[in-house]
Amino acid sequence: MKYKLEETKMKKYSSIIIGHITADQNIDHLGNEVFIPGGAVVYSSASAYALGHHVLAVTKVAPKDRDRLCAFTLPKEDILCLDAEHSSDMYNRYLTPDKERRISVCKSVGDPFNAEDIPTDIDADIYHFAGLVYGDFSCEMMKEISKRGKVAVDVQACLRHVNVEDGGSMYFEDWKDKKEMLPYIDFLKTDAAEAEIMTGLEDRYEAAKMLYSWGAKEILITHNSEVLVYDGENFYTCPIRARNLSGRTGRGDTTFAAYINERLHNDIKASLLYATATVSLKMETPGPFKGTRADVENYINEFYADMK
Numbered sequence: 001m002k003y004k005l006e007e008t009k010m011k012k013y014s015s016i017i018i019g020h021i022t023a024d025q026n027i028d029h030l031g032n033e034v035f036i037p038g039g040a041v042v043y044s045s046a047s048a049y050a051l052g053h054h055v056l057a058v059t060k061v062a063p064k065d066r067d068r069l070c071a072f073t074l075p076k077e078d079i080l081c082l083d084a085e086h087s088s089d090m091y092n093r094y095l096t097p098d099k100e101r102r103i104s105v106c107k108s109v110g111d112p113f114n115a116e117d118i119p120t121d122i123d124a125d126i127y128h129f130a131g132l133v134y135g136d137f138s139c140e141m142m143k144e145i146s147k148r149g150k151v152a153v154d155v156q157a158c159l160r161h162v163n164v165e166d167g168g169s170m171y172f173e174d175w176k177d178k179k180e181m182l183p184y185i186d187f188l189k190t191d192a193a194e195a196e197i198m199t200g201l202e203d204r205y206e207a208a209k210m211l212y213s214w215g216a217k218e219i220l221i222t223h224n225s226e227v228l229v230y231d232g233e234n235f236y237t238c239p240i241r242a243r244n245l246s247g248r249t250g251r252g253d254t255t256f257a258a259y260i261n262e263r264l265h266n267d268i269k270a271s272l273l274y275a276t277a278t279v280s281l282k283m284e285t286p287g288p289f290k291g292t293r294a295d296v297e298n299y300i301n302e303f304y305a306d307m308k
Contacts (some may be wrong), residue, residue, distance in 0.1 A: 011121070012123045013054050013056045013122065014125055015053065015128050015257070016057075016118065016124040017041050017055055017056070018129055019041035019129070019130035019131050019132065020059060020061075020087070021039040021068045021087075022037065022039040022090045022110075023037060023038075023065070024037065026038075026093075027093045029094050029095055029096055029097055029099075034286070036286070038250070039088065039130075040252075041057050041130045042057075042071050043288050044257035045074050046290065049074055050278070050295075050296070051278065052293050055078065056122065056124070057079050058082070059081050060081070060083070060111050060117075061081060061084055087110055088108060090107065090132070092249070097245070099249075105170065106133055107168050108168075109133065109135070109162055110132075112135055112137065113131075115141045123148075126261070127146075128154075128256075129153045130253060131157025131158075134160060137157060142185075146184045150186040153187070154253070155188060155194050156194065159174065161173060173197070174198055179214050182211065183214075183216075184215075185215070186218060187256075188211060188219050188220070189252060191221065191252055192204050195207035199211065212232045217231075217232070218263075219231075220255070220256060222252045222256075225239060226238060226240060226276075227279075229268055238272045240280050242281070242283035246283075246286055251283060258275035262274050262275060273304060274300070281296060
């Protein structure tokens with residue numbers, strides 16, 4: 001049973017964002033606790049939609065957890081929810097004020113996605129794999145979907161593993177299929193730590209070069225100070241200028257979705273500026289971004305005049 005998908009002959013989207021919506025228990029370094037719906041699919045779809053892009057979210061939850069869908073900022077007709085046996089539940093305890101270090105536990109692993117979950121009567125320019133843990137998507141699914149359009153992958157779901165025998169504790173290890181799979185990926189997103197895991201290189205500029213040499217066509221690397229993009233020829237960077245970090249959760253998801261959807265119509269420099277300004281503004285408020293393109297443009301005029 002599906003939540004709702006407007007019936008048309010062939011509905012077209014800028015991107016289809018695939019991933020689990022979660023119940024998140026977040027605790028900051030001072031012990032303050034908050035329970036909110038989360039997941040990369042929520043934060044990603046919110047930023048793309050706020051900038052005016054037509055996106056579809058594809059998610060899976062157990063029938064008892066359908067109330068989580070209210071976390072989406074999308075119109076209901078642009079949410080495709082599939083029934084699952086298991087939903088995804090996460091616990092995050094941040095160890096530092098900048099929220100760069102955290103302990104994460106996956107208390108429940110959601111059912112994996114497969115190519116058949118993406119209807120063939122819809123079309124998209126980009127298929128965005130916004131997973132949470134290893135196993136959300138198979139390599140075979142990514143290969144199959146790459147035949148339909150451009151593929152964007154947040155590498156988190158290729159590196160972050162769940163130790164079910166240890167209560168759902170999570171650990172990172174390199175993606176064993178990376179050299180086989182990177183040539184299928186048009187847009188690859190990592191953070192600085194994930195880039196080091198994949199390449200062994202602490203320098204994220206050198207890591208981006210290596211990831212490109214293995215086949216990824218455009219690499220975006222987030223860091224607490226800036227966002228970096230490499231296209232095989234040039235590096236582009238834009239500083240993060242958030243005035244506070246109360247909305248740090250969802251940083252990479254917000255950035256990546258904003259960037260790849262902007263790239264459908266703009267060059268790298270302009271797309272990166274809009275994405276970084278969007279995430280800087282989003283990070284000042286907890287939860288998914290609920291502003292507008294005009295809000296982002298005003299933020300650019302106030303805080304990024306030197307980058308225009």
